[in-house]
Amino acid sequence: MGRWAVAVRTGHTVLSWGLTLVLFLNQTELRQQEAQGELFRPLLFVLLVLCSVLLYFAVSLMDPGYVGPETAPHAQAGTSEERKAMVPQKHPTIYLHRCGYCMLKQPLRARHCRSCKRCVRRYDHHCPWIENCVGERNHPVFVAYLALQLVVLVWALRLAWSGIRFDQPWGAWLRHTGLLFAAFVLLAVFTAVVALLLASHLYLVSCDTTTWEFMSPHRIFYLRHRSGSPFDRGLARNLGRFFCGCEAVSWEMLYTPEDSEPV
Incomplete structure (x- = not known):
C-alpha cells in the first residue's frame, strides 16, 4: 500500500468522524436528543457512519478483479x-x-x-477517492457504498441545518455557528457529488455498460x-x-x- 493511498484513506476516515463530531458538539437535533436521553437516533446515526466507513475500506482494499x-x-x-x-x-x-x-x-x-x-x-x-480500481469484483460493493453514503450525507445535512441559527449578531454567529455552517456547505457538496455518482452508476448497471465503455x-x-x-x-x-x-x-x-x- 502506497503512502498516497494511506493518506487518502486516513483523510476519508478523519473527515467522516470529524463531521460526525461537529454534529454532536453543536446544538443540532442530534445533540438535543442525546441531552434528553433519547439515544436511538444518535446511536443509529453513528452506526450508519461506521458502516459507511467499513464499506469504504472494503471497496478500497478488495481485489477489483485483476486479470491473472x-x-x-x-x-x-x-x-x-x-x-x-x-x-x-x-x-x-x-x-x-x-x-x-x-x-x-x-x-x-x-x-x-x-x-x-x-x-x-x-x-x-x-x-482516486478510494485509491483503487472499480471492476467486476468490487463494483457492486462500490454501488452499495454510494447508496449508504448518500443516506448518511442527507441525514447529516438535515442535522447540520437544524443547528444553524440566524438570529444572532454576526460576531456571535461566527463563533457559535461558523464551524457548523462550514460543515453544512461541505456536506451539501458531498451530497450532490455522491447523488450524481449513484444515479449514473445505477443507469450504467441497468443497461450493462461501464463508465469506460460509456x-x-x-x-x-x-x-x-x-x-x-x-x-x-x-x-x-x-x-x-x-x-x-x-x-x-x-x-x-x-x-x-x-x-x-x-x-
Missing part, C-alpha cells in the same frame, strides 16, 4: 439455464489482444489501469458501430447478474457481434 495469467477466454463460464439461453449457438472466435504493459491476454471488457499497474476485468474506472465507445472494438451495449440482456437480468452474481462472467460467451470484426 491463468485467465482464459472461456474460463469460469457458467452452466446455469439463464447463461445457456444467453450464449449463442454459433459465435465467431473472439481474438483477444495481449496487454502491452503487463503482457497478459486481456479478457473481453478488461482494461489496463496505469495507476494500479494491473489489468482489471470489466473495468469501470479508477477512483465514455470511450470509439476506442473499444466491440462497441464501434453500435448504439448500445452488446451485453445488455434487459433490466431484470442486468441487475440480477450485477448484484447477485457470485462468479466471474465469461463475457466472450455473451458477446454476439453483428457486422464488425475485432481488430
